[in-house]
Amino acid sequence: MDINHVGSLANLKIDPKKQKSFSEQFDKILNFVSKISQLKISELKETSQVTDLNNILRNDDIDPTRVLTQEEALSNAKQTHNGYFVVDSILNRE
């Protein structure tokens, strides 16, 4: 496993000191789960969920009893500003 590549996909930083041990553990785990390839099941369809339900919809109506107030919505944020969540800047200015 390319730990740096997968780490960036997963938005996780792996401590460089731990990279070697993580890498060894991943090899063991992937070896363990790779036995799935031994099953002769190529003709089967995939199951992604077991409910037999399809297209469970609801009306596009607001239930005011379930709406969070702005204060409630912001209540767990580390950083807020004038009623907004603060995020890291995405666009760089030159």
Place this chain on the structure above:
Amino acid sequence: MSELLDKSLKELIEGVKKKEFSSREILDESYAKIEKYNDIYSPFITVVEKGETSDIPFSMKDVYVTRGIKTTAGSSVLGNYIGQYDATVYKKLKQAGYVLVGKNSQDAWGHGGSSENTDIKIPKNPWDKSRVTGGSSGGSAAAVAMRIVPFAIGEDTGGSIRNPAAWCGVTGLKVSYGRVSRYGAIAYASSFDTVGPIAKSAEDCAYILEIIAGRDKYDATSSPHPALKYTDFLDRKNNFTIGVPKEFFGEGLDPEIGYAIKKAVKEFEKLGYKIEEVSFPDFDFVLALYYIIAPSETSSNLGRYDGVRYGASRDKFTEETKRRIMIGTYSLSSGYYDAYYRQAQKARTHLINIYKSIFEKCDVFVSPITPTMPPKFGELIDDPVKNYLADIYTVIQNPAGVPSLALPCGFSKAGLPIGMQIVGPMFSEERLLNVGYRYQQMTNWHLRKPKL
């Protein structure tokens, strides 16, 4: 200390009705026990302050969002998160007249089978403080075993109700997928997660299931299949056939566990059930299936913890959680998706086909829950693959969605509890609870409690 909490939930409800004792007395006893034992065994991450209320107490795994009450999922990534809404299961129990006394310790996000994968509080097995409770609903099972609460709500994705129920000597029900609403349950693997009760008996689990089962418009995966009055089915005399999968009892299973379950099968025969040997060869493929799909789903679900709207930064995830996110991300990534994730989804279909053929030969089947007795701290958590192998019997149910009831069925020579599970087809909870109830009328394992 007075022993009201040794009584079953049914006895507590009736005792309060007949004014033999008050629910306030039950609540006081619960809080007295929390004060005496929580620092020693740590079944609770958060203890809710005792109010003026007079209701029967219960607790919940800290994976259920509770408005105004800290909810951590066992992780310091949510270490300071105060719930902004109530999970449906919590709402239903409040409406039914129960009061929450605390949130139970667990493996973070459900990632584990020992409740050691947490940077908050690791619960200790009340039967032996040097051993794990099991997991991931370890604190919930311990709180019931210790008779601090008559029941707790756990969560089962790959065995997380059944494993700690077995290792703590209590009864736990993994429901059919969709039987109980997951609204407000912090997601681990969204197509495997189930919400269910842990209590001292199948009868008590039936009482709780009646309250919490049913379709919820806020959970699009919850089932329209009608919820039943489960307590009506408990003492029916049915001529069920109980399957015994022969491959489950081979090498790798602790002989004391195998022996206890074989003894339980003899009790089933005395109850008039027919015993039928069935076959489930190469069942360890399900462990591979589970440890591809569950990490894949969790890598997606845990993507929301970016520290913006709530929570601390992602570097606070434990190593085991990071491992699962990475394995999942890898399995879903370009170049590997077909070989891992897609193949695992096909294996899921294969598993469902196996269940169809087994349930042509029996109405339910019996299985071990764990391959070993509860290990000492550190034995599992330090070796990821060894840790995953402990799940071998319980991951078999969740990918197919089928329900399973965990029942105490004996004790080892060292005095540690042994559990077995009764597995049925989708929406057969009343069948499982009926078999469990009748077994518990014939045996006393579920009545034993640890000396604290």
